[in-house]
Amino acid sequence: MERVEVAVVGGGPAGATAAERAAAHGAETVLFEQGVPREDREGLGPDSTDAAGMLDYWIDIMDFDYAEIPDDVVLQELEGTEFVGPNSAVELTTTGMDASYPKFGYTFHRARMDDWLYERATDAGADLRVGTGVSDLETDLRSSSPKGPTHTLTLSNGDRIEAQYVILADGPQRRITLEALDQFTPPGRSIADALSPPTANHIAYQEYREFPEELFDSDWLKFWWGYMPGETAYPWVFPNDGTVARVGLTMPIGMELEDVDNPASYALLDSSDERLPSGSEYITRLLEHEFGDEYDIESDMPIVEDRGKSTGTETYPISSTRPIDSPVGANIAVAGGAMGTTSAFHEGGYHVAVRTGKIAGRLAATDSLEHYNDLWKRAIGDEILRNVAFADIVADYEPDDWDRAFDIVTDMQGGSGENVLLNRTYGAGIAASKLLVSYKKRKFAYRNGTYVQFDADDYLY
Numbered sequence: 001m002e003r004v005e006v007a008v009v010g011g012g013p014a015g016a017t018a019a020e021r022a023a024a025h026g027a028e029t030v031l032f033e034q035g036v037p038r039e040d041r042e043g044l045g046p047d048s049t050d051a052a053g054m055l056d057y058w059i060d061i062m063d064f065d066y067a068e069i070p071d072d073v074v075l076q077e078l079e080g081t082e083f084v085g086p087n088s089a090v091e092l093t094t095t096g097m098d099a100s101y102p103k104f105g106y107t108f109h110r111a112r113m114d115d116w117l118y119e120r121a122t123d124a125g126a127d128l129r130v131g132t133g134v135s136d137l138e139t140d141l142r143s144s145s146p147k148g149p150t151h152t153l154t155l156s157n158g159d160r161i162e163a164q165y166v167i168l169a170d171g172p173q174r175r176i177t178l179e180a181l182d183q184f185t186p187p188g189r190s191i192a193d194a195l196s197p198p199t200a201n202h203i204a205y206q207e208y209r210e211f212p213e214e215l216f217d218s219d220w221l222k223f224w225w226g227y228m229p230g231e232t233a234y235p236w237v238f239p240n241d242g243t244v245a246r247v248g249l250t251m252p253i254g255m256e257l258e259d260v261d262n263p264a265s266y267a268l269l270d271s272s273d274e275r276l277p278s279g280s281e282y283i284t285r286l287l288e289h290e291f292g293d294e295y296d297i298e299s300d301m302p303i304v305e306d307r308g309k310s311t312g313t314e315t316y317p318i319s320s321t322r323p324i325d326s327p328v329g330a331n332i333a334v335a336g337g338a339m340g341t342t343s344a345f346h347e348g349g350y351h352v353a354v355r356t357g358k359i360a361g362r363l364a365a366t367d368s369l370e371h372y373n374d375l376w377k378r379a380i381g382d383e384i385l386r387n388v389a390f391a392d393i394v395a396d397y398e399p400d401d402w403d404r405a406f407d408i409v410t411d412m413q414g415g416s417g418e419n420v421l422l423n424r425t426y427g428a429g430i431a432a433s434k435l436l437v438s439y440k441k442r443k444f445a446y447r448n449g450t451y452v453q454f455d456a457d458d459y460l461y
Helices: 013-024 056-061 110-124 177-184 191-195 279-291 350-365 369-394 399-413 430-445
Strands: 002-009 029-033 036-038 041-045 074-078 080-084 089-092 105-108 127-130 134-140 150-155 160-168 201-210 220-224 234-239 244-252 313-319 332-334
Touching: 002 013, 002 150, 002 350, 013 029, 013 110, 013 160, 013 350, 041 110, 041 127, 056 350, 056 369, 089 399, 105 110, 110 127, 110 350, 134 177, 160 177, 160 350, 177 191, 177 332, 201 279, 234 279, 244 279, 332 350, 350 369, 369 399, 369 430, 399 430
Parallel strands: 002 029, 002 160, 029 127, 080 220, 160 332
Antiparallel strands: 036 041, 074 105, 080 089, 134 150, 150 160, 201 244, 201 313, 220 234, 234 244
16 A cells, blocks of 8 residues: 555645645655646646635735745735625725735736645645545554554545545535544534534635726725625625626525515515525626616626636635634644635635645644644634634624624724724724724634634544
8 A cells, every 4th residue: 555644635725735845844745636627727626716815914824925926826916995885885905914915915816826836835745646536534543653543545546545644625625524533523523513514604606707997996806795695695896817807706505585584675685586596696686786777797797708617607615614623633634624714704715724734734744743723723813813703793784784884994994994993993983992892802702712613622532
């Protein structure tokens, strides 16, 4: 049987950076990625979806110097973002965070970014096996290895491989992670209870559309809140190259129209609806709502079919949840979306996937994996804490609540465009103070890493 020191399951940003770091630190490393096609990539690659964008401080979280990221990865440099409510809006021109990158952020070409991470991993000596998935993982807790438990991976082609350490980075689909971790959970408990409850998972859908030049904002992101029902459900527009933008949305999995209180209050629902719209119907309604008086949506804003996963569209899961710890005593680390770091609320996970992958790869290669749960919290804990706290605050928001929140933030920033929720600004009255107090209370409730859903001590090993 083939044997390696570190096996990485999944080839997204967490897996690629884990493989690169493990190989760079001298470990014999292999990465398995089943591979999917894309319209804008030759051959198979990771199951990647064009990321929403990269905010300035996220580059620092990834532990990259922005100057080293290839120019062809960056599509549009950004000046700010606009959040639109049913009757109110707010603009932000800074994240309010210290960052080395001089702009608000940028949008980027996901496949090129992934390919760059693959080049780095290959250059470091990792063996990347794209087109080969993992169908099963068994852990030998009684292994005679002086380094502790070992693992046998069964591959999609029937081969088997033994690894001392395994890094699970199979994204929010978690094709291997859930069953692999359930080897170490107490009777009656499953990792799926934490990571995959239907009420906390979303599906995202987006289309690549060519915009008329006069409508294309090349350096602004735009979100609409309170336009469609569901916790952290919202549409967006992100500028890509030329005048092509990605128009997309997230929506809860399994939500039904009868679950919606006051459906008439949502701009993208219609009184004739018998069920909630599909992703494509939501996007058509959004574009009609915003531009339908002057433009024919299908002819003036056509789908660009040579982009994305399939004919100009992409559908992908987002695990809107809180992360889990890893059973490091069993020589297993879980990184990126597989561990629950991706959130529908902030539509971002690439940065935390890269950082957790880097940490897991380095520790596995240096026989120090026991430190992983502490180190990932130290690296990305503040980011997770902010996202969880904000998501809690808005969990039950309805359209009017978004208008009130945006009015408060506008008053707080006084036209500065600063992200005042991350700064100590108290000059906008009682409503603003209540919002800040609510945010701080929720952060306090999750202090000391208690945002973790499945703690290291919950594992049996």
